Amino acid sequence: MSASEPRDNFGSGGAEPAADLAELLDLAVTVAQEGAAIARDPGRDLDVSTKSNRNDLVTVADRLVEQHIAARLEAATGYPLLGEEGHTIDTWDGRVWVLDPIDGTLNYVETRRDYAVSLALCENGTPVLAVVIDVVADLCYTAVRGGGARCNGRPLPVAADRALAEAVIITDVKELQALPRLARCVEDSRGHRRYGSAALECVAVATGQAGAFLHLRLSPWDVAAAALICTECGIRVTRLDGVPLDLRWPGSVLAAPPRLHDELVHRLVVAPY
Incomplete structure (x- = not known):
């Protein structure tokens, strides 16, 4: 089965693309919020270790969040997922989920703030929907390509330019x-x-x-x-x-x-x- 052949009704059949992305965004927000809840309380010691250098950290929570979100999205859509903590893809063709389970792991370990769950859906390498959850501040930023961006459901304005x-x-x-x-x-x-x-x-x-x-x-x-x-x-x-x-x-x-x-x-x- 290819990345463009999902195993359920997302992106298949008669759904209009806009409605399809709206449903997928709802799903992405739900699973990202579930991931944020795991990050808040992983239910076990963090078991902190390093990757490329002493400040490039990974914890049990990073892996738990990625495993949970990957499993939920796989079951719901069948699209492949690229994740920081081990999930890989064979191709960017079609739809691909892209996940950072805890963006800001050093903050997560040391300061307990300024970390996020970051999830995007890409089509042929281009993001078409996005969710970024500021976990501690309880802010959920979302966007759909061509549909604007929101924070906790409220539309975000075009940013002011400046010198x-x-x-x-x-x-x-x-x-x-x-x-x-x-x-x-x-x-x-x-x-x-x-x-x-x-x-x-x-x-x-x-x-x-x-x-x-x-x-x-x-x-x-x-x-x-x-x-x-x-x-x-x-x-x-x-x-x-x-x-x-x-x-x-x-x-x-x-x-x-x-x-x-x-x-x-x-x-x-x-x-x-």
Whole structure:
């Protein structure tokens, strides 16, 4: 059975695409909220371990959330799922779920805040629906491609554009060290912040709480859902050099409203030293 041949009525038969996505969004919100509940209370010790480095953590809760959501979505839709904690796919053709069970695991372990469940549905590599749950704040951000974005069911407006001098930039120390031009941009801005969850950091740009987000390397599960929420709020999401974002591959991410986005690309890439 291929990714485009679901085992139930989602995407098959006579359902209109819009209604199909609306039903799938309801399902995605439900299972993401179930995952958030597991994260709040996994019912056992976290058993924290490391992956690529000492700050790249994984816990029992990450795995429990992914296992639960993957099983629920498999049973309901039959679409394959790409997840940070072990679920892989053979192809991006058709519909694919993309999941970060706990985005911000270091925060989850150390500060107990600023972590999220991030779930997107992609069609041929393009996000068509998204759910990002800020677990501690109890905020559920959703989006459907072409249908706008919402927070706890309330429509989100198009984000205001702004000049660099009026913007807070969300980025990390390693980006500032690697990109001297970015450090100079931060000097000319209102400053920089880092919250430790790429999904929530992108959402902060979508909701106008920050002017721009920049990261040198993110995986599909880090940004798939948040990228759609940003796009539906009028945020431009690209690679660092302004090239369109292809979520099927890891790489840099720059998210900002159009005017600020263009200014950052010019200063970071185009302008002579």
